[in-house]
Amino acid sequence: MNPASKGSNMSKNNTLVADLGCSECSLLRKLKFQDCIEELVGVDIDEDVLKRKGYTLTPLPIHYLQPLERPLTVTLYHGSVSEKDPALLGFDLITCIELIEHLESDVLEEFQDVLFGFMAPNAAVISTPNVEFNVLLSENPRFRHPDHKFEWNRKEFQSWAINISRQYNYTVEFTGVGEPKPESKDVGYCSQIGIFRKNYTESEESMNNKKNYENVYKRVLQVIYPSIREEKYLRNVVLNIALSHANRMKSNFLQNLFPKEEDKTSTADNEKEPYVMSHWCSSLQNLAKTMESKDNPPYLEGDAIHVPLQTLFSLPKVKELCGSLDVLQNMMNGEMPLSSDRSAIVYPLHVENDLDSDISDE
Numbered sequence: 562m563n564p565a566s567k568g569s570n571m572s573k574n575n576t577l578v579a580d581l582g583c584s585e586c587s588l589l590r591k592l593k594f595q596d597c598i599e600e601l602v603g604v605d606i607d608e609d610v611l612k613r614k615g616y617t618l619t620p621l622p623i624h625y626l627q628p629l630e631r632p633l634t635v636t637l638y639h640g641s642v643s644e645k646d647p648a649l650l651g652f653d654l655i656t657c658i659e660l661i662e663h664l665e666s667d668v669l670e671e672f673q674d675v676l677f678g679f680m681a682p683n684a685a686v687i688s689t690p691n692v693e694f695n696v697l698l699s700e701n702p703r704f705r706h707p708d709h710k711f712e713w714n715r716k717e718f719q720s721w722a723i724n725i726s727r728q729y730n731y732t733v734e735f736t737g738v739g740e741p742k743p744e745s746k747d748v749g750y751c752s753q754i755g756i757f758r759k760n761y762t763e764s765e766e767s768m769n770n771k772k773n774y775e776n777v778y779k780r781v782l783q784v785i786y787p788s789i790r791e792e793k794y795l796r797n798v799v800l801n802i803a804l805s806h807a808n809r810m811k812s813n814f815l816q817n818l819f820p821k822e823e824d825k826t827s828t829a830d831n832e833k834e835p836y837v838m839s840h841w842c843s844s845l846q847n848l849a850k851t852m853e854s855k856d857n858p859p860y861l862e863g864d865a866i867h868v869p870l871q872t873l874f875s876l877p878k879v880k881e882l883c884g885s886l887d888v889l890q891n892m893m894n895g896e897m898p899l900s901s902d903r904s905a906i907v908y909p910l911h912v913e914n915d916l917d918s919d920i921s922d923e
C-alpha cells in the first residue's frame with residue numbers, strides 16, 4: 562500500500578519510517594526489528610548502492626516459518642531528497658543520517674523545503690558531523706570525507722536547525738553521538754543530531770493537494786514480510802502450534818495405552834500378559850480415570866483416538882490468534898480428519914498399529 566494513501570497517520574497504530582540517504586541500508590536493517598514499524602522506506606540518489614545492498618532487507622526462510630505479528634513492507638526508492646514525491650507523505654519519522662553535508666547549498670535549500678514543507682513528517686532526525694570534533698581525529702582533516710560540501714560547528718548547525726523549525730512550525734532539540742574523552746569534552750559530540758517534532762496537524766486539504774504531485778522516485782525494491790495478519794500465514798502458525806500439541810497428546814495417550822516394558826508397574830502376571838484386547842480395555846479404563854480430572858482429554862471412540870479441539874483452543878497462543886473455536890475448526894477442516902461434529906481431531910488407531918508393535922518390541 563502506498564503510504565500516501567494513509568493520510569496523516571495521526572491516530573493509528575502502524576508506524577511509517579523513512580531514511581533519506583539510506584546508502585547501504587544499515588539503519589533500515591536495524592529498524593526492521595522495531596515491532597511498531599509497519600512501513601519502512603529508504604531513499605538514495607545512488608541507485609547502485611540500493612541495488613547492491615537491497616537484498617539485505619528481503620525476508621529470510623525463518624520469516625516464513627515464524628511470520629511477524631505485524632505487517633511490514635520495505636521499499637527502496639532511487640531519487641533525490643530535493644524532489645517531492647507523494648510516496649513520502651504521511652510518515653511518522655524521517656531520518657537523515659550524515660546526509661546534509663553531502664548536499665550542495667542549493668540542494669540543501671530544496672531539501673529543507675521537501676522535508677519540512679512537503680513530506681512534513683511528525684518527527685525528523687538529522688545528524689551531521691560536528692567539525693569541532695575534528696581536532697581529535699588522528700589526521701585532523703578539514704573534512705572527514707572527500708564528498709562533504711561543508712562541515713558545521715555546533716553553532717552553525719543549531720542556528721540552521723532553529724531557523725528551519727521556526728519557518729516550518731517544528732520544535733527542535735539537540736543531542737549527538739560519539740562522546741569525546743573527558744579532557745576534550747569542550748569539542749562536543751563527534752556527530753551532532755537535531756530532533757525535530759511537528760507542532761501542528763496537517764489539514765486533509767493540504768495532504769490531498771500533495772498527494773496529487775507526480776511520482777518521481779523510482780522504486781528499486783519492495784518486499785512484503787510474511788505476517789500473521791495474512792490469513793495463509795496465520796493459518797500456518799496456528800496449525801503448527803495446535804498440531805504439534807495434538808500429536809504430543811495423542812502420543813502420550815498411546816503411551817498410556819501401551820506402556821513400554823520398563824514403564825509397567827503392574828504385577829508379575831500382568832508383565833507377561835500379551836497385548837490382547839482385554840488388556841487394552843483395562844488400560845483404557847485406568848487411563849480414563851486418571852484423565853477424568855483434566856478438561857477435555859483425548860479419548861478413544863470406535864477405533865480412533867480423538868483430540869478435542871477445545872483443548873487445543875485453550876492453548877493461550879492459539880486462543881489469541883484464533884479468537885474463537887469456530888476459527889480453529891475452520892482452519893483444521895480439510896487439514897486433519899475431524900469428528901462428525903467437528904469437535905475433535907481423529908487419529909485412526911489402525912495407522913498406529915505399527916507404532917504399537919514398535920513400542921512393544923522396544
Ligand SMILES: C[S@@+](CC[C@H](N)C(=O)[O-])C[C@H]1O[C@@H](n2cnc3c(N)ncnc32)[C@H](O)[C@@H]1O
Nearest residue numbers: 582583584605606607640641642658659660663
Ligand atoms: C554518508 S552517506 C549516508 C550514510 C547512511 N545514512 C548511513 O547511516 O549509513 C550519504 C548518502 O547520501 C546520499 N545522497 C547524496 N545526495 C543525495 C540526494 N540529493 N538525495 C538522496 N540521497 C543523496 C549518497 O548517495 C549517500 O549514500
Ligand SMILES: [Mg+2]
Nearest residue numbers: 659660662706
Ligand atoms: Mg558524510
